[in-house]
Amino acid sequence: MKTKINVCLAIALLCMFKMTFAQSDREKYLQVITERSxxxxxxLAIADSATYKKARAVVVQQYDNLNTHHEQREVKIKALKDKYAGQKEALDSKRSKLEAKEDAVLQKLHKQYIGRLSSLLSPQQVEKVKDGMTYGVLPLTYGAYQDMIPNLNGAQKEKILTYLTEARELAMDQPGSREKHQVFGKYKGRINNYLSSEGYDLKEEGKKWEERKAQKQAKK
Structure with missing residues (x-):
């Protein structure tokens, strides 16, 4: 009887330890995304502290929602891989349907998030939040293309910006830095193909850009 009680006590203590450990991990994660947000x-130079805190809470919640979504998504994908191991055609079909369904959920989260931000912030501030969540890749890349090819016309600049804006919207919903940069990498490829079709030799343009940067650096 005493042994049975000791076993039950040990199990109870183990469960409590696991719950405490999980809670600690959760608290650490919330601290990380709060600091990031x-x-x-x-x-954004928000003067009103109440608005500041509300906006920060919206961003924190989105990071948390995205993390939960992608974790659950991976679990579902793993379950499919286990269930359809060795059945490539069936797995591809099931996974394709799952990915489409999960993408729809992600798009809904994205739309709701932008709506909540827009209720608190100006359009310009919302743009800055988007850039903040994607490491400022859009303005940096847009500026780099204009530096590399100074004679881009208005329509070409607009096309590049359209591609980068679409990339940013998708990158915002990715789970981490690597995935976000992969999205931008994909769209940079599209931009490069577009510029090539417009008659630009990107290799040559890149070479001339490096020469201009070297000359500028030498003058300092």
Whole structure:
């Protein structure tokens, strides 16, 4: 009887330890995404502290929602791989349907998020939040293309910006830095193909750009 009680006590203590450990991990994660969100919102020059906190809370919640979504998505994909192991055609079909369904959920999360931000912030501030969540890749890349090819016309600049804006909307919903940059990489490929079709030799343009940068650096 005593042994049975000791076993039950040990199990109870183990469960409590696991719950405490999980809670600790959760608290650490929330601290990380709160600090990340704070850095983004701090760039917006929001004077009202209540609005600042509300906007930060919206960004924190989105990071949390995205993390939960992608974790659950991976679990579902793994379950499919286990269930249809050795059945490539069936697995591809099931996974394709699952990915489409999960993408729809992600798009809904994205739309709701932008709506909540827009109720608190100006359009310009929302743009800055988007850039903050994607490491400022859009403005940096847009500026780089204009530096590399100074004679881009208005229509070409607009096309590049359209591609980068679409990439940013998708990258915002990705689970991590690597995935976000992969999205931009895909769209940079499209931009390069477009510019090539417009008659630009990107290899040559890149070479001339490097020469201009070297000359500028030498003058300092």
């Amino acid at each position: 704070d850095k983004i919102i701090a760039q």
